[in-house]
Every structure is written in structure tokens, then in C-alpha cells.
Amino acid sequence: MSTQTTPATGEQHLLEVEDLHVEFHTSEGVAKAINGVDFSLDEGETLAILGESGSGKSVTAQAIMGILDMPPATIPAGRVLYKGQDLLTMPEEERRLTRGPEISMIFQDALSSLNPVFPVGWQIAEMFRVHRGVNKADAYAQAIKLMERVNIPAAKDRVKAYPHQFSGGMRQRIMIAMAIALDPKVLIADEPTTALDVTVQAQIMALLQELQEEFRMGLILITHDLGVVADVADRIAVMYAGRIVERAEVGDIYARPGHPYTKGLLESIPRLDQKGQKLSAIGGLPPNLTRIPPGCAFHPRCVMAQDICRTERPELLDVGPQRQSACHFSQEVLDA
Amino acid sequence: MGKYIVRRLLQMIPVVILSTFLIYAMVFAMPGDPTAGKCGERPCPAAYIEKFNAKYHLDEPLPVQYGYYAKNVVQGDLGENQYGRPVAEELSERFTVTAKLAVMALIFEGVIGILAGVLAGLRKGGFIDNLVLISTLFVISVPIFVTGFAAQYFLGLKWEIFPALATGKDPSLFSLVLPAMVLGSTSLAYIARLMRSNIAENIKSDYVRTAKAKGLTPRRVVGVHTLRNSLIPVVTFMGYDFGALLGGAIVTEGIFGINGVGGYIFKGIQNRDGIAVVGAVTALVIVYLLMNLLVDLLYGALDPRISND
Numbered sequence: 001m002s003t004q005t006t007p008a009t010g011e012q013h014l015l016e017v018e019d020l021h022v023e024f025h026t027s028e029g030v031a032k033a034i035n036g037v038d039f040s041l042d043e044g045e046t047l048a049i050l051g052e053s054g055s056g057k058s059v060t061a062q063a064i065m066g067i068l069d070m071p072p073a074t075i076p077a078g079r080v081l082y083k084g085q086d087l088l089t090m091p092e093e094e095r096r097l098t099r100g101p102e103i104s105m106i107f108q109d110a111l112s113s114l115n116p117v118f119p120v121g122w123q124i125a126e127m128f129r130v131h132r133g134v135n136k137a138d139a140y141a142q143a144i145k146l147m148e149r150v151n152i153p154a155a156k157d158r159v160k161a162y163p164h165q166f167s168g169g170m171r172q173r174i175m176i177a178m179a180i181a182l183d184p185k186v187l188i189a190d191e192p193t194t195a196l197d198v199t200v201q202a203q204i205m206a207l208l209q210e211l212q213e214e215f216r217m218g219l220i221l222i223t224h225d226l227g228v229v230a231d232v233a234d235r236i237a238v239m240y241a242g243r244i245v246e247r248a249e250v251g252d253i254y255a256r257p258g259h260p261y262t263k264g265l266l267e268s269i270p271r272l273d274q275k276g277q278k279l280s281a282i283g284g285l286p287p288n289l290t291r292i293p294p295g296c297a298f299h300p301r302c303v304m305a306q307d308i309c310r311t312e313r314p315e316l317l318d319v320g321p322q323r324q325s326a327c328h329f330s331q332e333v334l335d336a
Numbered sequence: 337m338g339k340y341i342v343r344r345l346l347q348m349i350p351v352v353i354l355s356t357f358l359i360y361a362m363v364f365a366m367p368g369d370p371t372a373g374k375c376g377e378r379p380c381p382a383a384y385i386e387k388f389n390a391k392y393h394l395d396e397p398l399p400v401q402y403g404y405y406a407k408n409v410v411q412g413d414l415g416e417n418q419y420g421r422p423v424a425e426e427l428s429e430r431f432t433v434t435a436k437l438a439v440m441a442l443i444f445e446g447v448i449g450i451l452a453g454v455l456a457g458l459r460k461g462g463f464i465d466n467l468v469l470i471s472t473l474f475v476i477s478v479p480i481f482v483t484g485f486a487a488q489y490f491l492g493l494k495w496e497i498f499p500a501l502a503t504g505k506d507p508s509l510f511s512l513v514l515p516a517m518v519l520g521s522t523s524l525a526y527i528a529r530l531m532r533s534n535i536a537e538n539i540k541s542d543y544v545r546t547a548k549a550k551g552l553t554p555r556r557v558v559g560v561h562t563l564r565n566s567l568i569p570v571v572t573f574m575g576y577d578f579g580a581l582l583g584g585a586i587v588t589e590g591i592f593g594i595n596g597v598g599g600y601i602f603k604g605i606q607n608r609d610g611i612a613v614v615g616a617v618t619a620l621v622i623v624y625l626l627m628n629l630l631v632d633l634l635y636g637a638l639d640p641r642i643s644n645d
Binding site for chain 2: 100
């Protein structure tokens, strides 16, 4: 692919998403949630996928995991290569066995994402019992070890407790313990800290980073919060209306955004050095996915929009070393 | 947990006292002479009436009458009905039949209702879903005496698949199959619909998504993670329904000639047999309260978020 970040020929990425499309067939028409997404992930690398609600970041994650409800979702085009094998064409039974030991996922709201009627230890132990056929006692012992690894105090006493008996941060630790139970190579974290308060957010992010280094996992971090990913991510992909609009190393994007949308997102973060100024926001709303605007999907909200933006969709093109932007005026944005 | 059960049992005492008193008062407020018809075609002799009144303390005020009655009940004596048979003995005979019928109806409505609900809920809008929705609507709208007579005529008499009657003191389990199906049919329809909507809702929940992401088999995702949560309201419904089933079923018992509790109370009311009615209802109140307690305990066991302490 011409737009691939790491161009190395013959070298295989751990995970490679190519031209992924996802559509939802609803009563209001076809919602085009993902419209050709490409990215790759290597061992030990952290890729942040950034975007507003409805930009397609969670759908991308669920399409990689293969847990989209089909129907209403369909994947009309694209490939998801894991170690060179296309997950999308793999028989379902074979693919199921990759969930957990190879690719794993944690979700935003740990309270609703954990089953309320089973003890947390049972839910962690289920990974060992189902995938490895470990007996109940040993699986529980491993669950306790994992709970200790994710810093849950008094893990031994709490292994039989239920999700509602834990705090939000502790619940997310349990989700993480469950996700890393079988040493997956890829961990997808879908807004892992959004439901948590700020101090706990930092702890969870630190834990994720620690575990990633320990297990050399490729980490996909999905968030709408630029602040969360700044310290953790290696690369960032910014999504809008089901496409990647900008892709860059994390430092570059903060220093010099290459797309008006990224710029808008950065400007909407309160900053200590700009005290007293009015916080800017991106005007308007993300588009209805059944009626994505022609040309550049962002043009109705873009302060720089010209005639060309209304008719011609900008391609994701190289605008510098290791970075791409999908904007007709990316150079102007970069120079601004 | 033990403390909770003791507390609940103690709470039952005032409920039992008050409800039995109300029934006692209502039965004895019914117009008519309690000795009427006791002595054939002619009025009873004065000596008999006097003896009768003394035996049941009928000259005393109502609360005192009730007091004497309650004292006997506590000692396990529910009195004698108008034919001179002990009510406790008759009830236990009838109750055995009713309990058999109730358990069979519960199994029927539970197994088939849950199964139909799961299949319908998993494919909302599909063929099975529509079939379940239409057939349950039909069952709910048709009165039980129609269902009962139709089942008796076709399955019992015309095609002779099941016995058409279940008479006698100890009817065979096989002869109770048809009445149990009729008795459980309405609840089956409600259970199927309840289960259907629970499954359809829970299958979209976040924890089911997590279960899929854990790489579990579809069978385990549905059978363990979705089913457990969806069963909670259904089990509660079935618990209350079992309490109601144990109270007897006048119509179904009538159609199939079953000697159950429902018919006993019905006949007792018709014949102004106060002692029989009050005795039977007292027993039913206690059974119903115990079923309620059982349901609450079951609810706590199924859903750890509900605390019974």
C-alpha cells in the first residue's frame, strides 16, 4: 500500500489492516461506518486511534476482533492480516481460537462489560478453562495470580467477589487481567479509561504500558482523549467519518498537526499556558453515517474549506517522514 | 442468611393471623343458618342447635369465635366439615393431587416456555420468533375452559392420546399430563414471551460482547452468559406461579374431574361449609407465603446484586 507507514518490503507486520470497510444495514439506509481504513501494528508498539464518537474507531476494533453483530454489520471489503493470515476469510471456529490467546480486547465500561452474575475470579478463570482445559482449582489459582499482577489488593480474598463489589478502577483491572490471561500478542483497549476519574485513569494507563512492555504486546489504544495517549502511544491515527484523516508519530502531531480536524481537537484541550482564553471547540456535529458529505467528509465543519473540498475527496498522502494527512491543504495546516 | 429467613418467617405470623381472620369473618358473615339442612327436610331440634352453637361458640362475639378456632388450628386441628370429616385429612388428600398437578404444570411451562423463548429471542423477527409470538398470543387470548375442553375432546376422546379424565383420590401421573398442559398453557405463553424479550435484550449487552471477545463458543456465550441473566425474572415469575398453582385450579379440575384443592374450596363455598373453606384457605395462605419466601431466596441466589441480609 502506498500509504503504509512502515514500508519495509518483505517484512511482515504483526497486525495489518488493509482497506477495511464496514457497513451497517439499518432502517434508515446503509450506514458506512468504516470506509477504507489501513494501518499496521508491530510487536511492542502502541498505536492510538483517535476520534469523536461515531468516527468508527470502536467499529474498527470490533471488526478486528470479529465480534461485530453480522447482520446488521457487513464487511464488504478489506483484509485484517494477523501474522500474515487474513482473519476475515478464516473459518469462524479457527478465528474464535485467536480471541484470547492471540488478540484480546478490553472495553470502556467495565461494570457493564463484566457479567454481573459471576464472580470476577470465575470470569478470569474461564479463559484458562475454555482455551486450555485447565481444571477449576488451577484456573482459579491462575486467576488469583493475574489479579495480583494487575495490583488488586487482597486478590485471594476477593477472587469470589462479584463485579459490583469493586470500584471502577478495580473493575477495569479485572478486565485487563482477563484480557492478558493467555498472553495475547495484540491487545485492543477501547476507551479503557473513559469511565474512570483522572487519578485512576493515570494508574490504568501506567498498568497497560507496563504490561505491554512485559509481554511485548502490540497495543491499539482507542480514545477520544488526546491527553490520555500523549505519553503512551508511539503513533497516532486520527479517524473521521470512518476514514483515517491523519497518521503520524505522536510527537509530530502534538507539535504540528497536519489536518484541520486534528488541529481542532488539539485546540479543544484546556492548556495551562493559555490561561484566561476562551476554549475553542470544533463547530457542528459529526456527519450522519448514512449521508456522509461528498468530497472531504469534514468540510461542513472545517474553517479552511474551499470549493475543492466539497467535491473531491482528499487521499491520505505522505506529507513528511512517517506521516500522512488527508487534506487538500495539509501543507498550509502544517505551516500555520 | 439464617437470620433473614427467621425474620421473614416471623413476619408471616401477623399476615397469617390477619388474613385468616378476614376469611373467617367473611365466611361467617354469609347469610343463612349454619344448621340448615343438617337435619334433613325439617328444621333441627332446639337441642341440636344448642349443641351446635356451643360446639362452634356461635353465641360468642366474632373475635372470640375466631380465637377458639385459631387455638385449634395452632394445635393442628382444622375442624370438621359438614359431613363430619376432619378438614385436615381431606385437605391433605386433595393437596397431594393438586401438588402433583402443579409440579407437572410447572415443569411443562418452564421447559417449553424457556426453550421457545430462547429460540425466539436469538433470532428476533425470524420464523420461530413469529411462530412463538402468534401461538402465545393465541393461548393467552383463549379462555382456559375453551383450551381445556378442546384438549379433552381432541387429545383425550377423539385421538385417545391421553386419558380424558383424572378422577379418584390418587389419579395416575399419566392421567394428569393433559390437565397439567392445559393448566400450564397460559403461563407457558407468558414465560416464552418474557424469556424472548430478556434474551433479545441481553444478547446485545456489553458482557455478552465481552464473552465473544474472550473466544468462547457461541453455545457458551448464549448458554452460560446470556441465559443466566435472562432467567432471573423468569424464575421469579415461575415461583409466584407455582404458589398460585398450589392454590388449585377450579376450572381445570372441574373439566378433568380432578379432586383437587380448587374444587374443594369451590364446593365448600357453594355448600356454605365455613369450616372447610377457612381451613383450606388458611393452608393456602401459608403455602403462598412460603413460596414467596422461596422466590426471594432464589432471586438472591441467582442475582448476586440482590442482597438478602
